[in-house]
Amino acid sequence: MDATFDFAISFAGSERDYARAIAAIAEKNGLKVFLDELFEAELWGQNLVETLADVYENRARYCLIIVSENYCQRIYTNVERRAALERAIRTKAEYILPIVLDDSWIQGLPKSTAYLDLRRKSVISICEALFKKIRGTAPKKLRIPKGIHIARLPLASLSADELTRYLIELCSQSSRSGVVAFGCIVYDETTAEIRKLFKDEDYWDALDTASGPSFEVFAIKDETKYGQDVSTTIELFTAASMNRAQSRGYYFSRLLNEYFQEEKTTLAYPSVLIFLVEDGNVTHCRLIPLARATLEEMFLRLQELFIEIAESIEQWRTKGGPSSSLWESMKDRLLNKKYTVYIERAPRNAQDAVKSLASFIEPAP
Numbered sequence: 001m002d003a004t005f006d007f008a009i010s011f012a013g014s015e016r017d018y019a020r021a022i023a024a025i026a027e028k029n030g031l032k033v034f035l036d037e038l039f040e041a042e043l044w045g046q047n048l049v050e051t052l053a054d055v056y057e058n059r060a061r062y063c064l065i066i067v068s069e070n071y072c073q074r075i076y077t078n079v080e081r082r083a084a085l086e087r088a089i090r091t092k093a094e095y096i097l098p099i100v101l102d103d104s105w106i107q108g109l110p111k112s113t114a115y116l117d118l119r120r121k122s123v124i125s126i127c128e129a130l131f132k133k134i135r136g137t138a139p140k141k142l143r144i145p146k147g148i149h150i151a152r153l154p155l156a157s158l159s160a161d162e163l164t165r166y167l168i169e170l171c172s173q174s175s176r177s178g179v180v181a182f183g184c185i186v187y188d189e190t191t192a193e194i195r196k197l198f199k200d201e202d203y204w205d206a207l208d209t210a211s212g213p214s215f216e217v218f219a220i221k222d223e224t225k226y227g228q229d230v231s232t233t234i235e236l237f238t239a240a241s242m243n244r245a246q247s248r249g250y251y252f253s254r255l256l257n258e259y260f261q262e263e264k265t266t267l268a269y270p271s272v273l274i275f276l277v278e279d280g281n282v283t284h285c286r287l288i289p290l291a292r293a294t295l296e297e298m299f300l301r302l303q304e305l306f307i308e309i310a311e312s313i314e315q316w317r318t319k320g321g322p323s324s325s326l327w328e329s330m331k332d333r334l335l336n337k338k339y340t341v342y343i344e345r346a347p348r349n350a351q352d353a354v355k356s357l358a359s360f361i362e363p364a365p
Helices: 013-028 036-043 048-058 075-091 123-135 160-172 192-199 201-210 239-246 254-258 295-319 323-336 350-360
Strands: 005-010 060-067 096-100 180-188 215-222 224-228 249-253 271-278 281-289
Touching (some): 005 013, 005 048, 005 075, 005 123, 013 060, 013 123, 036 048, 048 075, 060 075, 075 096, 096 123, 160 215, 160 350, 180 192, 180 295, 192 201, 192 295, 201 295, 215 350, 224 254, 249 254, 271 295, 271 350, 281 323, 281 350, 295 323
Parallel strands (some): 180 215
Antiparallel strands (some): 180 271, 271 281
């Protein structure tokens, strides 16, 4: 390998989806990248310790390291790390570009080194910053390779404000990378089983896995409120008239009332809201109510639903097309599984839709 690279990516195998997405977007927009799997034939039969050390010390302009607990424990990543540090020490220049996934750090690298955080930035933002670093400016519109799966953000690590900003940024990607899908589990404070589910990291991680790489899921908190119709007549309060007066009271969902302008409508908990965004606009918003159940039953129902949604997205990606074709495919799968699906009218503009939803957002812990 005689090539010189704009940057080389060093990462643990568990973070390969992030590395692939960054490399694919960078190459599509004109950067030369070293990612091990792209040079499988060239590396075949070589002494990997020597070859990788040479690449990460001598053949790249920058070394982008995806830092995680797994990264710090792998043999080959230590080879790459040491080589990159040798280069940084020898040249006394900014060579290592850290991207963190958790609170781990690169042994030997000063902790004062600036980094980008994948818990708070999307892959698109990382790529835009990378172009500014290497080229001095980012393209006005990054080209996203067809079929690339933008690696997910660990949403549970974000506050409600940060999650709102992330979703707005995610929706903006729909103008560059096609249709964006996200969903939220709707619950209220009286749904104790769901609160327990959200507090259990294993349950939440399993739901996150079931939702796949292209369907972001988070939680929003609803509230059941009580209202009364105003009567303009005066009547004698007998026992019968009091019964009639009480019948004018009703319960309603704050979410449906304030967000969707539906009056006097209650909501089953949990329910799942699905948003499809295309070119910055919400094209489809659907509500799927689920029946109350035990914690295990509820988890299994949510898991099954997310798998159906995720698989329909993956099948659609192989063919491509507008959001309408994605929804038709998804709808057929959901109706075949006997889910009830309601059409909801969210704000058309995706940024407005997310901002209006912000007061309900509460990420799972």
